[in-house]
Amino acid sequence: MDSAKTSVKLWFDGNVMPVDEATIPVTWISPRMASAVFDGIRAYWNADRKQLYVFRLEDHMARFSQARHVLKMECAWTDEELTEATLEILRINGFQEDAYVAPTAFFGVDTAAGGTPTLGKDAHITITPRRWPSSLGGDIAIECAVSSWVRIPDHVMPPRVKCIANYHNYRLATLDAWRQGCDHFFSAIMLNSRGKVAEGAMASLFLIRDGRVIVPSVSSDILESITRATVMELCAGALGLEVVEREVDRTELYIADELFLCGTGSEMIPVRSIDEYTVGDGNPGPITRQIVDLYEKVVRGTDDRYGEWRTPV
Numbered sequence: 001m002d003s004a005k006t007s008v009k010l011w012f013d014g015n016v017m018p019v020d021e022a023t024i025p026v027t028w029i030s031p032r033m034a035s036a037v038f039d040g041i042r043a044y045w046n047a048d049r050k051q052l053y054v055f056r057l058e059d060h061m062a063r064f065s066q067a068r069h070v071l072k073m074e075c076a077w078t079d080e081e082l083t084e085a086t087l088e089i090l091r092i093n094g095f096q097e098d099a100y101v102a103p104t105a106f107f108g109v110d111t112a113a114g115g116t117p118t119l120g121k122d123a124h125i126t127i128t129p130r131r132w133p134s135s136l137g138g139d140i141a142i143e144c145a146v147s148s149w150v151r152i153p154d155h156v157m158p159p160r161v162k163c164i165a166n167y168h169n170y171r172l173a174t175l176d177a178w179r180q181g182c183d184h185f186f187s188a189i190m191l192n193s194r195g196k197v198a199e200g201a202m203a204s205l206f207l208i209r210d211g212r213v214i215v216p217s218v219s220s221d222i223l224e225s226i227t228r229a230t231v232m233e234l235c236a237g238a239l240g241l242e243v244v245e246r247e248v249d250r251t252e253l254y255i256a257d258e259l260f261l262c263g264t265g266s267e268m269i270p271v272r273s274i275d276e277y278t279v280g281d282g283n284p285g286p287i288t289r290q291i292v293d294l295y296e297k298v299v300r301g302t303d304d305r306y307g308e309w310r311t312p313v
């Protein structure tokens, strides 16, 4: 058994327990019909200050709340209580290293007793932390491919929130990118049902063209990514770059000077090629490098700016 996992404790409806003891019946509606939403939050260890900082905790909690609102899942806790519970579970685990924490809401309706999905009022909540070292500072650039699987449109499923059922869409796209010869977990790029670029599989996509930072707009059937918002603010603010939010065509990916993916889990991943078109000279470009460097300093708090984004544990 994985001792790194067994020693971790999570928060389950107000109780703290070892991860391995947190179980639910297989007959509950959540595993049967994917009735759950979640969020994913990173915490970065600042070794000089001996301090763990949760990155954009309030913003993640607000998005978690929006996901429950859109999916009509009410729970007994306020955003403030869930924020405090997140900090509490990180404190209890005493991580002195980079970590990730996922609040999840799901229904406990028992399908074996004839329960059906309704306007569930009593969502259960887990807040599950784990150790997850950052890969920022590495020098990788990945091969990507546009998948023939289309990003779920907003009139079919809500792409802008983290509903777990949405993740089958990414899974299929990722398998498709692998079938096309790519091998990275974040290799798939998805178009939306209007044929415009949406995002990566579980990551947002940015292009650099002629010194301008371009990102698909929030109505492109994308997740309203917090890293995307962070990068836009860092580029427009600290780096003084022009940021354009608009529809993006597939062929723009083939002529972009630089391309990178980003997200809480994926962090920053430069793209080396897309559909076998080399991006730039195949290495992370100068603007991408600048953004990655600043992002790493800001999340870890080795740059003092944007302190409002870092909550000390």
Ligand code: PMP
Residues within 6 Å of the ligand: 040, 199, 200, 201, 202, 203, 204, 222, 223, 224, 225, 226, 227, 228, 262, 263, 264, 265
């Ligand atoms: N798109 C999707 C579909 C994702 O799952 C993620 C990861 N949460 C992202 C984009 C990046 O979002 P964020 O920056 O909020 O982690």
